[in-house]
Amino acid sequence: MNSLLWILDITLCGSLIWLACQTLATADLFKAIVLFIMLGLVMALAWARLDAPDIALAEAAIGAGLTGALLLSTLAAITKPPAPRTPSEKTEVDA
Amino acid sequence: MTHTLLLLVVVLLASMIAGLVRVVRGPTASDRMLAAQLMGTTGVAVILLLSEATSRPALLDVALVFALLAAVTGIAFVQRYQAMETGE
Numbered sequence: 001m002n003s004l005l006w007i008l009d010i011t012l013c014g015s016l017i018w019l020a021c022q023t024l025a026t027a028d029l030f031k032a033i034v035l036f037i038m039l040g041l042v043m044a045l046a047w048a049r050l051d052a053p054d055i056a057l058a059e060a061a062i063g064a065g066l067t068g069a070l071l072l073s074t075l076a077a078i079t080k081p082p083a084p085r086t087p088s089e090k091t092e093v094d095a
Numbered sequence: 096m097t098h099t100l101l102l103l104v105v106v107l108l109a110s111m112i113a114g115l116v117r118v119v120r121g122p123t124a125s126d127r128m129l130a131a132q133l134m135g136t137t138g139v140a141v142i143l144l145l146s147e148a149t150s151r152p153a154l155l156d157v158a159l160v161f162a163l164l165a166a167v168t169g170i171a172f173v174q175r176y177q178a179m180e181t182g183e
Contacts, residue, residue, distance in 0.1 A: 068164075
């Protein structure tokens with residue numbers, strides 16, 4: 001049992017560090033956001049493992065969920081400016 | 096019993112790490128987002144097993160929030176899916 005807990009902790013630590021490096025190093029913004037969400041999830045697992053359920057709760061809610069959704073929304077807003085779409089344009093694109 | 100549960104936690108964590116490969120390599124945005132959703136679901140399972148193995152019922156709330164917030168990121172992605180795919 002003790003060795004299994006050790007494996008668990010080492011895996012969590014290793015993947016946290018790796019995820020943090022990947023998140024900082026990647027050039028693709030969408031990939032960075034998804035990696036950030038993953039970092040939040042693994043961080044929440046680590047807090048749960050550290051017997052801090054309330055911090056894990058806050059991390060999962062704010063770090064992974066809310067911030068992830070807001071970042072995705074922001075990326076969509078900055079990558080494609082809202083183009084005016086009249087019905088005639090739409091049929092042109094479809095045809 | 097506790098030993099079995101912890102073994103299952105380790106196996107699920109290994110499957111999460113395998114999902115990370117898809118997040119890093121996945122060619123399209125949907126691949127990455129779906130891998131993230133899968134990992135959210137696996138995270139719920141990991142927390143539930145951990146709460147049972149270490150007998151900490153407080154962790155059940157964390158699992159609940161995990162399940163809820165994974166859906167929120169999924170919805171945020173689907174809402175902006177068109178812009179994401181054409182933006183790449």
